[in-house]
Amino acid sequence: MKTTKIGFIGGGNMAASLLNGLVASGHEPKQLWVSDINPETLANLSANLNINVTQSNKEVIAAVDVVVLAVKPQILAQVAKEICHCLQPNQMVVSIAAGITQASLRKWLCPETPIVRCMPNTPALVLTGATALHANDRVSPEQRDLAETILRAVGIALWVQNESELDAVTAVSGSGPAYFFLLMEAMEKVAVELGLSEATARLLIQQTALGAAKIALESPESPGELRRRVTSPGGTTQQAIETFERGGFDELVSLALHAARDRSIEMSKQMEANT
Numbered sequence: 001m002k003t004t005k006i007g008f009i010g011g012g013n014m015a016a017s018l019l020n021g022l023v024a025s026g027h028e029p030k031q032l033w034v035s036d037i038n039p040e041t042l043a044n045l046s047a048n049l050n051i052n053v054t055q056s057n058k059e060v061i062a063a064v065d066v067v068v069l070a071v072k073p074q075i076l077a078q079v080a081k082e083i084c085h086c087l088q089p090n091q092m093v094v095s096i097a098a099g100i101t102q103a104s105l106r107k108w109l110c111p112e113t114p115i116v117r118c119m120p121n122t123p124a125l126v127l128t129g130a131t132a133l134h135a136n137d138r139v140s141p142e143q144r145d146l147a148e149t150i151l152r153a154v155g156i157a158l159w160v161q162n163e164s165e166l167d168a169v170t171a172v173s174g175s176g177p178a179y180f181f182l183l184m185e186a187m188e189k190v191a192v193e194l195g196l197s198e199a200t201a202r203l204l205i206q207q208t209a210l211g212a213a214k215i216a217l218e219s220p221e222s223p224g225e226l227r228r229r230v231t232s233p234g235g236t237t238q239q240a241i242e243t244f245e246r247g248g249f250d251e252l253v254s255l256a257l258h259a260a261r262d263r264s265i266e267m268s269k270q271m272e273a274n275t
Ligand SMILES: NC(=O)C1=CN([C@@H]2O[C@H](COP(=O)(O)OP(=O)(O)OC[C@H]3O[C@@H](n4cnc5c(N)ncnc54)[C@H](OP(=O)(O)O)[C@@H]3O)[C@@H](O)[C@H]2O)C=CC1
Pocket: 009, 010, 011, 012, 013, 014, 015, 035, 036, 037, 038, 041, 057, 070, 071, 072, 073, 075, 079, 096, 097, 098, 119, 120, 121, 122, 174, 175
């Protein structure tokens, strides 16, 4: 797998996370390609990772075994139509775009193209990504394994049976890192108000987030039980948790995740209707 030629169309945030992760996991940099319209983006990727870079999407297609579509959903139709004639019949396409369905991709590419649609997240950068994948019926078992191996190189990877599950995955783990950063941001602001220096606050919050994630991963207990173990009756945590609950914490999380899931569905419908 480490010598499979993989090409990214679009070298922005998510592509950079995956490329960094692939190189860090031992993938041969010279087997990795990326195209982007922005020369500065390409210069940074080339300098940092020593991978092949080009402004030509078609050059990437011609050089690789697997093509990863990593542009914004809004311009994916245009990019897919530009490259569709250059794809070899069995060349696998992996799309990471939120809210772009297999049906749209099939329409824009060629009906025979093997397509894996997936939803990764930016912690791929530090090899702790979480990705869900869905394959169309043109993807061979070997290509399925290859797609899974690529994403597993940068974290965990699991398959969903129904494509519609990717809307929920996008809301939970695709966007999820931002929710944790939001909480960290808010905690840091208040910690400074409470008298800590910014550096002290940030370090304490980062280590606490890491510790909470590690204990949640390693313990057989549910998050609810782990939370109760921190919450001494009549103590400080109880005050904080009750304040969160009075403020409608669960309802707010529900509203936020539904909004993200609904936006994913809405984007799918808009793209299918407009192209
Ligand atoms: N960011 C995230 O956490 C996640 C993102 N995704 C998905 O990944 C995809 C990329 O997102 P993200 O990395 O955040 O977006 P970015 O905007 O950071 O990256 C997209 C890159 O594509 C470039 N680009 C624009 N037009 C073209 C073109 N015609 N050919 C080649 N490259 C082009 C952009 O350049 P310029 O900026 O100059 O326009 C930009 O560098 C999206 O579809 C998103 O839904 C999925 C999971 C998580």
